[in-house]
Amino acid sequence: MSWDSAASASAEQGDRSGRPVGRKMKGFRWERFFEGGLLQGGVQGSPVLRLLIRWVRRPLLPVMRLWRRNIQLKIVATTLLMSMGVVLLLGFVVIGQVRNGLLDAKVRASQSQATGGFAVAKQQADAEATANGDDRSAAAGRPSKNVSQWMTDLVVSLSSGGQGAFDVVTLNSTASGDGSGGLAPRSSSQVDPTASIPENLRARIDKSISAAQSYTRVVYKDDKESQPALVIGKQVSDPNGDAYQLYYLFPLTQEEKSLSLVKGTLATAGLFVVVLLGAIAWLVVRQVVTPVRMAAGIAERLSAGRLQERMKVTGEDDIARLGEAFNKMAQNLQLKIQQLEDLSRMQRRFVSDVSHELRTPLTTVRMAADVIHDARVDFDPVTARSAELLADQLDRFETLLADLLEISRFDAGAAALEADAIDLREVVRRVVGGAEPLAERKGTRIRVVGDQQPLIAEADARRVERVLRNLVVNAVEHGEGKDVVVKLAAAGGAVAIAVRDYGVGLKPGEATRVFSRFWRADPARARTTGGTGLGLSIALEDARLHGGWLQAWGEPGGGSQFRLTLPRTADEPLRGSPIPLEPKDSRRNRGLDDAGLPHGGATKLATVPVQQAGAASDPIPPRGAMAPRLAGTAATADPTALPGNGARVVPRPAGTLRRQEETSGTGRERTAQERGQDGDTPEELGHGEAFRGR
Amino acid sequence: MKGRVLVVDDDTALAEMLGIVLRGEGFEPSFVADGDKALAAFRDAKPDLVLLDLMLPGRDGIEVCRLIRAESGVPIVMLTAKSDTVDVVVGLESGADDYIVKPFKPKELVARIRARLRRSEEPAPEQLSIGDLVIDVAGHSVKREGMSIALTPLEFDLLVALARKPWQVFTREVLLEQVWGYRHAADTRLVNVHVQRLRSKVEKDPERPEIVVTVRGVGYKAGPS
The missing domain is CATH 1.10.287 (Helix Hairpins)
Structure with a gap:
């Protein structure tokens, strides 16, 4: 990454971190995260998100895994959630009912108390009016003074009856709000009259003469805390006949205490119920889950052979x-x-x-x-x-x-396999040496290719030799006097030995049947070595015992190739073979190459003309017409190099089928390693590398 | 050439046939059919070689092999019908020098017997040393610091073969050819078992051999002198 882009990214990050990020719970993560972004030199938006998601997800993953795998946890959690919901619902209902009951009683009591109070106020006003009427003239000079005093007395007298159970407040009637009386609001026991009486209640009382009620909070002038209360008010006349408002304030302290007690009890009970239900669910589920888990464990042990x-x-x-x-x-x-x-x-x-x-x-x-x-x-x-x-x-x-x-x-x-680290070239040498007399009789030349480097593998020399002897003798037997090529290669964790002949070959479908017991390609053919018909079956079993493959490929009249692939070390599973099952010089491959057809095309074998060795494109004439030209052999992971019954797999990737002209004059194919070092075919090399890397 | 061969086999037809073949090749065969009588017959006949069937009535071949080996280094060739089983290894470990799998060709048998007897005909005065061992080839003795170590003829041959070319690594196949006289590759277990037996006699610590050193993936060589 260049410095420029890093710098611009830093600026961007700076801007971004300037935004308020703390509002999120994971604010600190954001910060740390941005630091990381800055240090790494620029992170775009989407990686930021992805990183964030990963950060959030990582600690959750084990939890989610536990959730998926643990039925006990699932059931207990569900039980807890559902019982919590039920308890909450029940709580709300019960609390609502209790509150209603408490308030109803309080309202009824308060109403009767207030009605009495209003009656007393009216009575006293009437009595005062009568008394005033007696010496109206004498008192005419200062009627408001008298009313003011009277009202103060009234408030005191009314509130004294309650002994603190209620407060009394008087206010001016706003409807007659000309300030005629000029009476200041009065209240008992430090109640702030104007703050405690809701405005809309005052308006309602102004409009009617009947009593009205409302809930409010009583505000005190001193430091006493305000508390909820029921307020009942009515418009009453003073001795002068002017209307004023008289309020009774009934604090709901007691009721609130009762309610909070009920709430507390309910919450405690609910919590207990939920926890107990969770515990019960855990216990009950455990009773079922424990045997199931035991069964699973024992089933696993059974399948492990105990x-x-x-x-x-x-x-x-x-x-x-x-x-x-x-x-x-x-x-x-x-x-x-x-x-x-x-x-x-x-x-x-x-x-x-x-x-x-x-x-x-x-x-x-x-x-x-x-x-x-x-x-x-x-x-x-x-x-x-x-x-x-x-x-x-x-x-x-x-x-x-x-x-x-x-x-x-x-x-x-x-x-039993008696595997030992052996050099397969030794085995091949012995086998070829042993087959020489037969080859001479048949007029066949056996060539060994790719034996420049040691080919060490952990194998049972006796069995591998038996397999190879079988393959080589078969190839010589069916090779009709043409060359037999034994090719060795190693790549990745595998070594392979392929035995190629150019004889009668195999008909379609025979590639799998050759391994059947007592199977003979052509019952009419004369046998020179008196094989038992079990050779290839035993060879296949030997290969299997090594954890290897033995596969056959062949085309009618074009010869066949048998390939033995063994893992380099015992117990290592095979993933591919260093030698493709279908040789490069198969008629089909050569036909595709020489005709310049698109590789991998569905050309039928029969339609491809038989190419003479060393066709036009080959600059060097082949040595002797007997040996068909050997095209390049790639040590690639071939799709035909799949485990299985040895059947021929036809489709091939185009890349591995490119023209690989070899100087067949030398009669030697280059090994994969050599080609890799040459570096002349990067694609081929890539394939080889890919195989080795796997 | 000496040629007294003791045939220990309970199958009378096979024993008789073996006798015919051995006599035809100039050996002097003697026979015993019972494992219990084998040791007495061995003491009586003082054979130059024992042909021993592994499956015998009475004492089995392994036991007979062990008993003979306990008192003599005479070459023992096992006859066995089972080439793939542990029997072969057990037989070799109990002291047999070589084995031959039934059914065998008479020529093969005779070649094997000759190979076992041949070594007595090449007394060349020669003094070799391997590790801290001194080998007197003609005197057929191996000594460490003057103390003689008893080896069977085969073990002796194996040691001499390694000691003669201390610079060379011997593959098991080469050893089979040089020591056992196999012309074609055969069972390399022969070599492994006898190298173990040899080590148990000549090495100070058979777990960490210094005389006969394993070259991994190739074979064996003589340790540095």
Whole structure:
């Protein structure tokens, strides 16, 4: 990242951090986050969000995982939430009812008290008016003074009856608000008259002569805290006949205390109920979940092979029935497996016994036949020929018996791998050396390719040699005198040896059937080595025992290729093979290359003309018409290099099918490593690298 | 050439056939069919080589092998029907020098027997040293600081083969050819087992060998002198 972009990003971040970010709960995260953004040198908007989301999500993930996996947690949480809702609802209803009840009683009591008070006020006003009327003239000079005094007395007298249970307030009637009386508001016990009486109540009382009520908060002039109260007011006349407003204020302190007590009780009870319900749910669910978890654990142990594991069953309820059924299943499973194991052991024992019992007499017969065979020159021609046939067929019988026993050993699972780090080139050398006499008879040349570097793998040398001997002998047998190429390669965690011949090849579908027991490509064909028909089956089993693959590819008349892929170290699973199953010089590949067709096109084999070795595009003429031109071999992970039954997989990526002209004059293919070092085909290299990297 | 061969086999037909073949090749065979009588027969016959079937009535071949090995270094070749099982390894570990799997060809058997007997015919005065061991090839003795170490002829041959070329790493196949006389590659377990047996006798600490050193992935070589 350039300095410029970093700087501009910093500025942007600066602006952004200037905004009020603290309003969010995770404000500190934002800050830290922006610091990070600045240090990293610029973060755009969407990464910011993504980072934020990741930050929020990361601590939540384990919780969410627990939530998904733990049914007990789920049920307890749901129970808690739902019971909380129910308790809240109940609480609100109960509190509402209690409040209504309390207020109703208070209102009724207050109303009767106030009505009485109003009556007293009216009475006193009337009495004062009568008294005043007696010496109206004398008092005419200062009527308001008198009324003022009278009202003060009235308030005191009225409030004194309540003993603090209520307060009394008088106010001017605003309707006659000319200030005629000029009476200041009065109140008992430090009540602030104007602040305590709501405006709308005053307006209502002005308009009517009946009593009206409202809820308010009493405000005191001294430091006493204000409190809720019921206020009942009425317009009353003073001794002069002027209207004034008389209010009774009934503080609701007691009722509020009762209500808060009820609330507190309810809240405590609700909390207890919720917690208890949660605990009950936890206990109840545990009763169900524990056996289920136990069953899951035991099922896992059973599947891991510990067949004697059983569930503990107590009682007769559904859980116990589950346990019983589970145990019965495990019992039956164990029994069946035991039976199968016994059967397998018997079979292995049988194979072993047959091996010994059959081999000892066979040894005697064999030796006798050899002695007779060696002495055949002294016999008459018929007996001599018989002796030859006897010896030959004994050879065949012996191989067949050996192969049969080998196969039974695989079937019984008694075959054991004795893997050791070996150089496969040694094995190949021995195999090729052993096959030379046969190759000479057939006029075939066996070439080994890619043996410049050691090819070390953990393998059972005896088995690998057996597999390769089989493949090479087969290739020579069916190669019709043409070259046989043994190719070695290693890449990633795999080594591969491919044996290519240019003989009759395989018909479609035969690539899988060659591995079947006693399968023969062409029953009519003469056999020169007297194979048993079990060779490739045993080879396949040997490859499997290594955790490797043995696969075949072939085209009719175009030869075949058998590829053995082994993991470099035992126990390592194979993911690909360093050698593509279908060779580069297959008729189809060459046809595509030379015709310049788009690679991977669905060209049918039959429509591709057979290309003579060294066609027009090849600058160097091939050495001898016998060897078809060898196109480049890429050590790429080929799509055909898939595990399976060895069937040919046709589709290929175009990249691996590019023209790879080789100087076939040398008769040598370059190995993957060489090509990689050359670096002349970056794509190829890329593929190779990708494979190695995997 | 010496050629007394004791055949320990309970299968009379096979034993007789073995006798025919061995006599035809110039050996002097003697026979015993019972594992319990094998040791007595061995003491009587004083054979140059023992052909031993692994499955015997009475004492089995492994036990017989151990008993013979306890009192003599005479070459023992096992006859076995099971090449793939642990029997072979157990047999080799109990002291057999070589084994041959039934059914075998007479020529193969004879070649194997000859290979085991051949070594007695090459007494060349030669003094070798490997590690802190001194080997007198002609005198067939191995000494560490004057103390003689008892080895069977095969173990001795193995040690001599390694000691003669201390600079060379021997693959198991090469050792099979040089020591056992196999022309084609055979079971490399032979080499592994006998190297273990040899180490248990000549190494100070068989867990950390200094005389016969393993070269991983290749084979064995003689330790530095």
